Amino acid sequence: MLYRRFEKLIDIFKDAPTPAPPNTVFAFYMYYLRQVWPTFLALLVVGLIGALIEVSLFNYLSRIIDLAQTTPPKDFFSVHGPELIWMVVVALLLRPIFVGLHDLLVHQTISPGMTNLIRWQNHSYVLKQSVNFFQNDFAGRIAQRIMQTGNSLRDSAVQSVDALWHVLIYAISAMVLFAEADWRLMIPLGTWIVAFILSLMYFVPRVKQRSVESSDARSRLMGRIVDGYTNITTLKLFAHTNHEQQYAREAMRDQTEKSQLAGRVVTSMDTTITTMNGVLIVTTTGLALWLWTQSMISVGAIALATGLVIRIVNMSGWIMWVVNGIFENIGTVQDGLESISQPVTVNDQPGALPLKIENGGVRFDGVDFHYGNGNGIIHNLNLDIKPGEKIGLIGPSGAGKSTLVNLLLRMYDVQGGRILIDGQDISEITQESLRAQIGMITQDTSLLHRSIRENLLYGNPDATDEQLWESIRKARAEEFIPQLSDSEGRTGFDAHVGERGVKLSGDIELFARYAKAPVIAITGSNAKSTVTTLVGEMAVAAGKRVAVGGNLGTPALDLLSDDVELYVMELSSFQLETTDQLNAEVATVLNISEDHMDRYSGLPAYHLAKHRIFRGARQVVVNRQDALSRPLIGEGLPCWTFGLNKPDFHGFGLREENGEKYLAFQFENLMPVRELKVRGAHNQANALAALALGHAVGLPFDAMLASLREFTGLEHRCQWLREHDGVHYYNDSKATNVGAALAAIEGLGSDIDGKLVLIAGGDGKGADFSALRAPVAEHCRAAVLLGRDAELIAQALGDAVTLVRVDTVQAAVEQSARLAQRGDAVLLSPACASLDMFKNYEERGRVFAQAVECLS
Template identity: 80%
Template structure:
């Protein structure tokens, strides 16, 4: 039975649209529509459950009146049928519907809907451009993904539960009071008006301050995670006190915003408690007066008093529920700032996969600038022949890494085109584009998973023999078998820590090279590929790199010019433009920028045959 409810919601279903709505109400409807059968059932079960609760108070009144009007010895025999029905409602129907309610909430909706929201939001955020992730804390993005699912689910379930309790208790109480004496309705009607006015005044203020509090909480999480992620920098620069102050400011701000939100909650609690006291005193006093006038029975007094106390208790619950609903709505609204941002780099509808037969790469009149930044690439045109090895050279900020990012389509071009074998990369799928490009970077980042998982990122279906061959070629076989982690896993099973922090820079780079060897893509980009290696290891794997480059179109970036001097052509960039192009010998002969860079690095002592 549990499993049937647990499998009711398909948590991995496809999102109905590419982009989630960026308005709160539309965002709620977007997800509630996907799980509407479970919520429709919850509404029906909640209705019946609320009616049963009200019926129990009605039974209390009937039992008192029956006890007064029936001789003791005949009480059970004269009222057997009605008493039996009361027993069935209390011992059979009530547990059944409470159990159904709990199964729906705790087995179906609570885990299922939350996971569905997180899955779809995570998938959507993964499609965002690099600029999206560079503009925010990773911790804050992750927290908003996690909290939005919880908050949306909690507020939706609470709203359904509160809806029926408010409507059924209020309407049933009014009907039952009217049956006894219409005047009993007066305190309840006045209370309902005062209660609604209180909620109308306080709830929007709770929501407004909850949004501010949630944003401060996300900011705090982002700062803490940022510190943990860069713990090596924190330790090396001995700035623990600075980091503490950085977090202290965020904690202080978050505490202040939470206290401001709590002020409204405290004031609302006091106001609701005051009008609840007036309801109890007014209804009980009026019921006693009506009884002294012989206008209602003792059972009616018990009904009115018991039902009013129940309504008062429920009103306190409703107050916290409504407060929770709008606090959660505030968190959802905060999450929307991250989750519902439009994806800036998207595939065209029906975009085909990139097919690379030769490996020709052509940049045509490319212009590019980062958002709110100066121009980086200006009118660049460059044709890289199939199988050609070129080196990109230039001072910092010349646009070398930007050109690589554009080839990988991490950003879209405002002007110009990039073609691979005659296919505009803007017209093909991003996945197929990046499948055809191998990349070795200076700042190698590994996933906090096993060595084998990191290696197979290059080729998920690689055999153990293929993995070992790549490891040997990358000269990583000398240290991999010796690795271990805190949980006793060794070799390929050892986990490398966040971003690979448990490994040295050279070890990370050799694993990165092995990963690209496994991928074996027709286009290869090397961005300072050997910068983290010592001279002995660099010389040892140079042959492997030359093997890796055979038959591929290669773009290499290096600040150490000696590492790329043997490339087929060298392309010198300055301020986003190609200023020189040619072989090492040709560029030295031109006595231009390349020659100055070469002589500056070598001091005139390193020659080239």
């Protein structure tokens, strides 16, 4: 068929001419246009002929009028028959043929073919990027750029040929026809062309700028409205309807003003072009009539001049918007280059050979690696793994266990040394052959948005049904897979996972399904490890067979046992994301403050993830002084509260009698605060939270209070180290976010007679440090700052206290010792993660403790 011939003119799956696309806009355009140049050359030729045919029709009209005036009616067809037949052929045969050819080239060849050629080559190139490339950008944005860049490049190229080329030929042809009639007819059109070009140069950039500003304002307005609708439960809970209306009103006012400014430019442009068009019509028609009165042109020439001018006028507005669209598409292509034209950082070497496995020995030979920040995660590592040997990598979070595996898979290239498999340097073999020989089970539960069968067979698409079922039986999945179904009615192996498909469970929900004993579920931005450990010790003191873990210590599924009487689980927001129904006996969100803002879109998204802990809970524990900790669901459930104020009914809090402060339940004093071995208001809050959770599951007060009297706190969590020259030193290295640092500053600062010297800084993970200013001004004498985000913290603190910048923890301790006075305390509470300088917060805390010990 004719359609099929045109649809096959471009091979969308052809190999790219070079390994990487260019990184400049012009070169990027030429890179793809050169691959389809025959099609665009054909489009240029067809466009040229089509424009000439359009102009010739006006010339034929002029010619017919002149012939009718000079030829007797009875002789008209006999004399001019052949010429009239040619006109009919042009209008009824040639014009449809070339319009059809034009449409076939655009709609059957270029539109699907060139667009998907660009997408295919860009997608193929981006797939070669390292894991680091995808970790540093949003997957959705990368995909959108690949999809939109093909559209925009095609549209701008076709528009340039289709519109600008067409109009150029049209204008030149009109000038030639005017010159043939009388050269003076060229003057109005030539003047108009110059004025039109100047108008384009003036208005198009301004329309583009104002349109972008209006679009940005519209996006902000949409974001605020969607934010309110998405978190409607929170909005209703806090009765902030008026506040939300004002929040949206500000964005709506800004969007209206930006839209009005954009409208002004459009109105000015339309008015200017309309005025110019009117002048062109009047001057051309008037000049043509005057020339006719002087017997210098014929009546047909008047019809030709006025017809062509009106046609050009009708095209002028269209051309203005086409040019604006071309610039917008070029901008989209330029934006796409930020992702598409990035150089691949992990490449196969020229002539790289496939990996040949003989024994399977692995050797790390003097390996150095860091994530581009200059501080070694792995330094001079030498490790020999013998063929068939089984090893375990043990270490705290951030120690480099996953990094080591990723280096073996060559997800990253080492900065020093080499990795050998059977004596073959993995940098000299192909990546595909390397990864095909290594089996790996990842920690996250993410699956491809495809069928269960496609996911299971992804590692070996050629596996037989027998091999598939053998794997399923080994994973003990043969019972639940046939029961799966998705929203479109597909079942079993054909059911699709993903956003609109089957919702698969994470390890915490699987744990909840099989746990027979009651579960205490604990989360929060800060103090969850301390409270979890403390509740576990209370349960042991009460004689319970207890299992403590989750995000702390032992993984959830490893805790399952028929002998356990009580589970105490610390849960992170990451674990809760894949937990639909936890069904805890009692659940709590201790507090909410900004954390992991590099993962979540904002505090509302983080808040919703945390609050999944309450789903199915039989009782809840709530922080009276943190409104965001109150559950959004479960109204009417038994609720126990805690806080540093006086307790209410069903509440734990602080009471004061005769100058003595007590931990209290409702109206009963339980124990003096001074008997706690851990200091600070935040530790008092932790003790009250643990009491509330333990009471909810029936732990006796005697056992819980005995545990509190013996609890010395967790390492690196506001841990007292020593006293030197009347100054106390505290290690709170586990304060990896602003909320944790605030708790330590306010808790310890209000509990000592002197002031604090704060040591802070590191990798802030995109946090807002402004909340530190007020408590630092109140409780601190000075702040010693270090690490990557030291300057951001300094900007947030401003002139609140004396600021000192250092490069190392050792220097920070020395400066703090000079700044502190007797009765003060030096507090390491960084408000940041440690990975810009250390393996983890534990190493940071140990270095701090060693530096404090060396003070003399």
